[in-house]
Amino acid sequence: MDRCPVHTLLDFERFATGTPRALINDLRAKHRILRETDDYSGSHWLVFRQEDIDHVLKTPALFSNAFSPILDDFPPEVLAEQQKSLTFMDPPEHRKYRTLIDSAFRLKALEARRPAMEQAAREIVDAVIDRGECEFVTDIAMQMPTRVMFDLLGVRAGDYARVVRMVNTLSMADDPDFAENRMLGFQASMDLIAFGAELAAEHRRNPRASMTMEVLEARVDDRALDDGEFGRLFNNLVVGGLETTRNTLALGLHQLILHPEQYRLLQENPALVPGAVEEFLRHQNTVVYLRRTATQDMEFLGEQILKGDKLVCVLGSPNRDPAIFADPDRFDITREPAPSRKHYRTFGQGPHYCVGVHQARLNLEVMLAEIVRRMTALRLLAAPRHTRSIFMEGYKEMRLGFERSA
Numbered sequence: 001m002d003r004c005p006v007h008t009l010l011d012f013e014r015f016a017t018g019t020p021r022a023l024i025n026d027l028r029a030k031h032r033i034l035r036e037t038d039d040y041s042g043s044h045w046l047v048f049r050q051e052d053i054d055h056v057l058k059t060p061a062l063f064s065n066a067f068s069p070i071l072d073d074f075p076p077e078v079l080a081e082q083q084k085s086l087t088f089m090d091p092p093e094h095r096k097y098r099t100l101i102d103s104a105f106r107l108k109a110l111e112a113r114r115p116a117m118e119q120a121a122r123e124i125v126d127a128v129i130d131r132g133e134c135e136f137v138t139d140i141a142m143q144m145p146t147r148v149m150f151d152l153l154g155v156r157a158g159d160y161a162r163v164v165r166m167v168n169t170l171s172m173a174d175d176p177d178f179a180e181n182r183m184l185g186f187q188a189s190m191d192l193i194a195f196g197a198e199l200a201a202e203h204r205r206n207p208r209a210s211m212t213m214e215v216l217e218a219r220v221d222d223r224a225l226d227d228g229e230f231g232r233l234f235n236n237l238v239v240g241g242l243e244t245t246r247n248t249l250a251l252g253l254h255q256l257i258l259h260p261e262q263y264r265l266l267q268e269n270p271a272l273v274p275g276a277v278e279e280f281l282r283h284q285n286t287v288v289y290l291r292r293t294a295t296q297d298m299e300f301l302g303e304q305i306l307k308g309d310k311l312v313c314v315l316g317s318p319n320r321d322p323a324i325f326a327d328p329d330r331f332d333i334t335r336e337p338a339p340s341r342k343h344y345r346t347f348g349q350g351p352h353y354c355v356g357v358h359q360a361r362l363n364l365e366v367m368l369a370e371i372v373r374r375m376t377a378l379r380l381l382a383a384p385r386h387t388r389s390i391f392m393e394g395y396k397e398m399r400l401g402f403e404r405s406a
């Protein structure tokens with residue numbers, strides 16, 4: 001039987017035990033841009049350097065989002081639906097919708113949420129602390145982003161599990177533990193949009209304070225969003241916010257287990273928590289790449305790019321570039337956070353730069369601070385299991401043992 005060729009980078013086998021970061025370092029050192037084949041429409045261009053990634057992500061007139069930020073070729077009816085959503089839009093249309101959600105995630109709005117998040121973190125740890133062991137991904141890492149996001153959007157507690165299932169199927173659609181085939185992933189995104197539309201309709205019937213209500217009362221081009229438009233924003237927010245935050249916490253905590261001296265340092269000096277979170281984000285970026293699509297023929301980095309070509313920005317590449325970070329492969333929570341924030345590309349760049357960046361940091365900081373305060377002697381009970389994906393690195397299971405801090 002014919003076997004698919006192994007691709008240079010974006011290949012499921014190469015990602016079986018996580019992002020092949022040494023390979024990315026090697027490719028960045030050798031190539032400014034590199035064409036590789038794929039199992040979708042044939043091939044794509046890999047872009048590695050920070051300045052080149054920034055150029056692609058900041059120039060939507062040449063490099064469009066309209067065909068998705070992931071490599072997959074969407075079935076036409078799914079693509080037509082998704083193209084009406086924020087993550088597939090280009091400016092100026094994109095800005096109109098983005099403005100609707102920006103204010104809910106500004107720092108000031110977030111600080112008001114901090115006490116509720118700290119309370120949630122206490123409850124999340126309360127639920128496992130006496131057991132002495134847990135499955136970290138589900139029992140802890142997924143809990144905080146889910147509670148925060150669903151509370152904000154006014155999702156009823158009885159619906160939490162159903163929405164999490166849809167998000168898991170969508171974002172882990174290449175992993176047979178979550179979706180039997182890729183089509184189920186596309187279906188899950190349509191289901192999430194339908195759920196969001198129903199959430200909007202239900203808010204109109206029973207108005208209550210929530211971000212959903214605020215968005216429904218706002219105006220785009222002098223008119224209110226309809227339920228379907230809200231459903232698409234809902235889809236973007238839950239897909240953008242849950243798995244990413246969950247994966248970052250699990251990947252980062254694993255690094256602390258591999259470096260117990262750094263965990264002890266955090267226990268002795270909790271003021272290091274924000275720096276540790278930046279190091280999680282830099283060293284263990286979960287979103288592997290962002291795709292853009294060329295809007296015209298052009299020469300770029302010495303190569304002839306054709307209209308419709310896919311450009312793939314490898315986000316973790318600048319994060320580990322020795323021209324930017326000293327000893328970049330070393331995990332070190334004592335690095336200065338400000339330069340990391342400025343130079344890593346974990347949250348993308350340009351008009352689609354992550355809207356939830358402050359929320360993500362606060363989620364991670366509050367949860368990590370609670371873990372460090374209350375849990376000690378952390379150890380793996382089994383090797384963590386990676387999700388099968390070339391787009392998003394994460395664990396589907398990480399079994400931990402621990403003791404209660406005195």
Ligand code: HEM
Pocket residue numbers: 065069086087088098105236237240241242244245248286287290346347348349351352353354355356357359360
């Ligand atoms: C560690 C956590 C997170 C990571 C690594 C992350 C990463 C990213 C990246 C790389 C993008 C750029 C997509 C593109 O350019 O096509 C993005 C966009 C986005 N993120 Fe995040 N994200 C995180 C947390 C969050 C949270 C907590 C939320 C929700 C509050 C969120 C909501 C979004 C949305 C809605 C977009 C699309 C923005 C747009 O298209 O204008 N993300 N995120």
